[in-house]
Amino acid sequence: MNPDANELNGLSRRRFAALGAGAFAGGLAGCTGTGDGGGSAAGAGDGSTEGEYTVVASFFTFYDFADTLAEGTDVAVENLVPTGLHGHGWEPDPSIQRRITDADAFVHVGPDFQPWADRAIDALAAETQGTRLIDAREGIDLIGLADSLDEDEAVEGAKDPHFWLDPQRAKGAVENIADGLADVDPDHEETIRENATALDAELDALDEEWQAVFDAAERDVAFLAAHNAFAYIAERYDATIEPLVVNLAADGDVRPADMRRAQETIAENDIRHIGAAVFEPIRSAKQLLEQTDVEAYYPVTPYAGTAESWVERGWGYFDIAREVNLPTFRILLGAADPDEVTFADYGRNFEP
Known part of the structure; x- marks a missing residue:
């Protein structure tokens, strides 16, 4: 079937x-x-x-x-x-x-x-x-x-x-x-x-959609104000995805060294748009918005949980991939203009 x-x-x-x-x-x-x-x-x-x-x-x-x-x-x-x-x-x-x-x-x-x-x-x-x-x-x-x-x-x-x-x-x-x-x-x-x-x-089919986004990328580095959960995406599509927090657990513990490294990565790669994890504190994303040339942050999630609004829409793994992660990565990689990308919720500079 x-x-x-x-x-x-x-x-x-x-x-x-x-x-x-x-x-x-x-x-x-x-x-x-x-x-x-x-x-x-x-x-x-x-x-x-x-x-x-x-x-x-x-x-x-x-x-x-x-x-x-x-x-x-x-x-x-x-x-x-x-x-x-x-x-x-x-x-x-x-x-x-x-x-x-x-x-x-x-x-x-x-x-x-x-x-x-x-x-x-x-x-x-x-x-x-x-x-x-x-x-x-x-x-x-x-x-x-x-x-x-x-x-x-x-x-x-x-x-x-x-x-x-x-x-x-x-x-x-x-x-x-x-x-x-x-x-x-x-x-x-x-x-x-x-x-x-x-x-x-x-x-x-989803694999092909991810590949198409990275094939269309005009940027070499994507930055996420999140914990280190996207290494498999980076490995599969031969990409560089820099997380704010290098450990694997989303415990909200962002060290000053993490912020300094983030600011350096953003400056060195002329990054204007970053990802922010839906289920993690967005304080650091807001701070980067204020202290760097970043213009906006957009949602990402490692599919480990679901939000109330996603439940109400009946979203599963594939819906979340297509409605949350893929649109954000199109923006982060320069494969789409931010004004051309829409989100059902948790969009540009979202609040939890």
């Missing part, structure tokens, strides 16, 4: 229909944002938790993939992380462990990335009920960390965990999740595989 982009995007929107106000209790925060996790998770499946099988996910991107793969099956997929949070440094309450234990499967991002998910997996070993573990990262070829990065933030022995930003590596996660869902609901394996084929085709 190879549906067109509109058909596939329709699949990605279905699970948002019945989201309630509780989904938004977390508020906006970064990878290390905090929230009480008190049941304020995003909706599941076709907007309900009804289904013969329940699969829970620890991360928005892989929840979105799993939910699309489950279209037409007896699997309902739930995102455990509240809207507005990445779930990296999130500390959920004990009810989340029970939801994982009660589920038929748990989709996670592999060890050493989400400590709470690692603890939940350890706790499952003491349970009699067999929750299947689906590691979205299994077998993915990861890139190494830059010399400046702290290995404590890495996974699998000094590797960068943000592989899902690369559409081709993301196809490996789709395969891993499809294999896991087929084990959960073997009666619908054919449907799951067909949905996986469609997702792969859409990732190929």
Whole structure:
């Protein structure tokens, strides 16, 4: 099955229909944002938790993939992380462990990335009920960390965990999740595989769109007032993307040295437009706006979470790529005039 982009995007929107106000209790925060996790998770499946099988996910991107793969099956997929949070440094309450234990499967991002998910997996070993573990990262070829990065933030022995930003590596996660869902609901394996084929085709299309932006680039360097989450984009498209914060965690800790390096990079490359992370503090982006020749900042996100307005629009991974990241990179790379690019929200000099 190879549906067109509109058909596939329709699949990605279905699970948002019945989201309630509780989904938004977390508020906006970064990878290390905090929230009480008190049941304020995003909706599941076709907007309900009804289904013969329940699969829970620890991360928005892989929840979105799993939910699309489950279209037409007896699997309902739930995102455990509240809207507005990445779930990296999130500390959920004990009810989340029970939801994982009660589920038929748990989709996670592999060890050493989400400590709470690692603890939940350890706790499952003491349970009699067999929750299947689906590691979205299994077998993915990861890139190494830059010399400046702290290995404590890495996974699998000094590797960068943000592989899902690369559409081709993301196809490996789709395969891993499809294999896991087929084990959960073997009666619908054919449907799951067909949905996986469609997702792969859409990732190929997105890869081409990213490539077109970098092919049209008139600038050599893009600067992001954000943490170091875009190395896979830089590696895939042979580009230079300079982050404000060189570490991998979006903890809002911007050092004076980071700002000095940012100002030097902006001056040396005559940069007028920069990216700013939607789920991170924008104080530094505003400061660069005041203290350098930067004229405006625009939104970027590593797809690790979703905003309330995106939920209301039914946006998934592909929608966020096309409505947020790709338009911003067109501007940052000089592939489009800023006046010709429109954003549904979080546009020019956005406020959280």
